[in-house]
């Protein structure tokens with residue numbers, strides 16, 4: 001081995017750098033939790049950022065110098081003023097677990113390569129299925145993200161419900177599914193990837209709480225069938241990404257049963273409520289779903305990416321990818337829970353179960369309940385701070401940790417422009433991180449309370465800044 005190569009693999013160097021790095025991260029963690037830095041988001045334009053990193057690569061930096069720069073130039077998710085996207089503040093235990101997953105570097109697609117990780121994955125899935133009220137017959141796989149999870153579940157629905165064997169013969173019929181007009185865009189992409197075309201997605205309108213109008217579904221199904229479509233599935237949202245609205249899963253389940261449709265629940269965000277005795281009723285009916293997707297990296301304290309697809313009947317999952325890779329599976333016809341690659345798109349798969357397994361084993365599921373309850377409580381605090389401000393308006397009273405609101409102290413035709421400009425300036429100044437969304441073509445400011453350290457202080461500060469910017473902008 002040449003000198004450079006052997007130096008790259010030296011355990012003593014790893015030890016020294018590792019200690020220094022953990023010290024740096026712990027300092028950063030403390031500063032973030034205490035909102036001690038002037039900014040949550042060190043904003044740079046894409047060009048500025050590229051220029052920096054492009055040049056930095058040539059400076060031959062030391063490892064800790066490089067990683068320090070990454071921390072300085074990244075959004076501080078752990079800052080209580082991060083009230084933006086749905087990604088969580090990872091619990092420190094899970095960050096260390098991730099390090100070990102990378103150290104072990106076992107592929108988790110097949111048992112032989114993932115002796116620990118694959119078994120942990122089954123444990124995690126069993127726990128989740130149980131929390132969701134499913135029977136012991138349930139089971140599933142973990143995927144790198146909810147987007148891939150939803151595609152996996154819908155491919156399974158197609159294998160089981162489509163009248164033809166699409167996998168072998170391609171598709172001749174016009175398959176379709178029904179989904180809320182507020183559903184996450186990955187459902188539309190999954191339909192596109194499956195080749196159903198834009199007419200393969202039947203959008204169900206929502207009520208004033210942004211919940212799917214189940215009462216409209218029989219009529220929409222009749223229309224679709226009359227038009228020659230083969231509707232095979234309904235996707236419920238628990239909750240929606242934009243407003244955190246929970247569809248009536250029990251009603252959708254009844255509709256699916258009566259019409260022989262696959263019932264999939266996209267619970268990427270809100271599936272976490274299954275851990276909370278106080279809030280799990282919002283998921284009532286999820287136990288009736290044929291398949292469910294949940295993200296651990298949203299409300300469950302886990303770093304990206306860790307998601308799961310759960311099938312109410314575990315064996316359904318083996319229908320998703322029927323073609324066999326004989327070199328991976330000794331007996332291709334065996335349905336082995338431990339050969340995960342039979343049921344998921346991914347071949348080399350990370351040891352993602354370890355992150356959530358660590359929390360469940362070391363801290364217990366009560367910790368996850370406490371986190372969900374804390375985030376929900378802080379969200380209600382945010383509502384109580386918005387309510388008395390006459391120039392701010394809520395889109396809907398939140399049922400989860402997502403809040404949409406806007407400034408209304410300007411003429412209605414200025415609203416979208418001013419709210420979008422408020423959000424742009426907030427990002428650029430960087431103290432608070434919030435996002436925006438479109439609801440019925442209008443621009444709203446959007447917050448996800450995702451850090452258990454966020455308090456009324458940060459929330460009031462953020463709202464003050466919104467109002468201050470709004471007043472400045474309304475004057476010009």
Ligand SMILES: *Cc1c(COP(=O)(O)O)cnc(C)c1O
Nearest residue numbers: 145146147184239241268269295
């Ligand atoms: C976040 C989200 C997704 C996408 O999940 P990723 O893990 O980001 O791929 C899908 N559906 C809903 C409802 C979501 O909130």
